[in-house]
Amino acid sequence: MNRRKFISILGLGTGAVALTTGLTSCGNLESSLSAANGDQDTSYGWNGPTSEMKDIRLQVLAYAVLSPNPHNIQPWIIKLTGEKEFELYVDPERLLPETDPYYRQIHIGQGTFLETAAIAATGLKHEAKITLFPQGMYSNTELANKPVARVRLEANDKVETNPLFAHILNRHSNKREYNNAPLTQAQVSELEQFHANYNQTPFTLVSYPAAKKQLEQVLTKAMKIEVKDKARDMETIKIFRFNDDEVMKYRDGFGTAQAGLSGFKRILVENFFLSRESVEKDSTDFGQQAVTMTQKTAASTGTFAWMSSKFNTREDQVNVGREYCRINLKTIEMGLAQHPMSQVLQEYEDMLPLQGEFKRFFNIKDADTVQMLFRLGTAEMTPHGPRRALKDIIKA
Template structure:
């Protein structure tokens, strides 16, 4: 689940007057102290594998779970595992989205190594693939070796990439030319896109309908709410999940108006405000783009993730914002209707829609929290 932080907040907090003392005003304006440190630390390691990994941990991933663990015990090698404590069994029951996030990680690792004159080759799922679940075996054995290949210009956008969940500028269209340029970044399976007003309008409604199903399903809503990090102290303590920071969130937290318990009340103020915010947010989509793979193997999902982060970086280069619209692609039973609908629209000839996003020009947003790289090294 993704939230437009500022819009949701304005709706929840509308009409609430808090008589804050100077000390309280100072406290609620503080931001997390350590959660963004990995963004500044990227590239500042002596070991070239650590340098590449320090960039890879900035990759987009579902619910910001950061599900990667890396073994560096072998020279010139990094072995990637999935942290199975960070899966999303209700919204992502087959770990398809988690696998896509691991593909994003591997592609940024590759781009970062190229900056150091190294190529990385990947031996994917050497113990075999399981389409139903991610096991304890390696996701990829990554081998580093010198290369004369030129660096990829997309790497320059890694520190600037964001998943922009804010409303987009509805007075500023997204050109077909811009979408075509983004599509050129996809190396494995290509990218579909539309800025046709009628198609965009239909996809706006479908994205909101799917979001409302996820919200109305208790176990999928709970999976997201359990990952809320409300206020700077929670974000610093657990720099993953869905973060809510800034003066108004801190004020609402202190006032007891924004809690995990309140978020689970589907008839309550938080839920009503969030629904209105999502409606406004999704209605600001100025274009949509998507990825379709012919099959749906784990390797297909990894390749889709590699393309997905390249698409993100190309959009960043053009000043465009992307927000993944994952809900209609989720494989839990209550989502069967939107799942069939989106596949009928975007993959009429068959295949699996792996990613779908709204596109537009939005405000600048801060980076998502990250765990330090050292916390992700297991050998």
């Protein structure tokens, strides 16, 4: 059952606000967790909250797992630390060391999780009191066994529901080709105003022809560099889901559906052109496809955006994740499609010269860190990526 089906079956309309009204009857934590273990939903869509979830932590977490995260690897571990409290850790088994050697993107993916949790809490008449790095922050080249955040949920009938709550279930990264139209001036103004009100990390939107041309070239070159290395290729192939059986088994990663393939074309590609066996034997064609798709998707885009920060501590990365998540929810509200393209931002050695070229062209200070680079536009929705069951994320 996917998220949209889930809502329509319950007859709750399109708003996540309405969904919460279906959550008020409940059991204890044990039965809630067993309800959250995914058995009730064998599809690869959303797996919670369910009507059995009484525990506010589980309800909030069931929304938080829907947040954007690199390669949909879902790098989260939750420890339940108090009646209304949990801690978030990076899952050390779910990293992308080849393409994200310093775990920067993984930490952005902690921020997106926290922000979705905070927004969901408001829709459930709670406030999320978030303390970042409660046992101290670690350096941005290491991963310590310390919590990224402690989250305390406080009931508050007067809390105003964040308007972005209504878009958590629909938010997704749209990787398909767009229709080439840049954002209108009204859309640019609305996004810039939203950003100025709620975010701090400098945010740039570009639509002029020379910028578009440059980004198309840079992004395509970046993908060419990325797929030149076997270990990097294998990292992506490992998390790529080649068919529905893999999606159902692992409930993470991404596949052809998220790239916009559907119907007969998808069946054809998955059955005759794309198999794990052949791609693992020789990834040349897979890499070439990635380059072609990057070129086509970039060329179909009228507006690009990036967020760059002066500092690059773990806290900065988490905060960027929170801000990126808000922007993504806002663009969904505006009926826009959004898609990160991160290759040129990555820190491995052979990407750095191209990254320098990209920064120089757009007058970005060499010392600044471009944390997220993404495209915006108009396109039909793509199916939601899968998510693991909560029981696989909660460790205590």
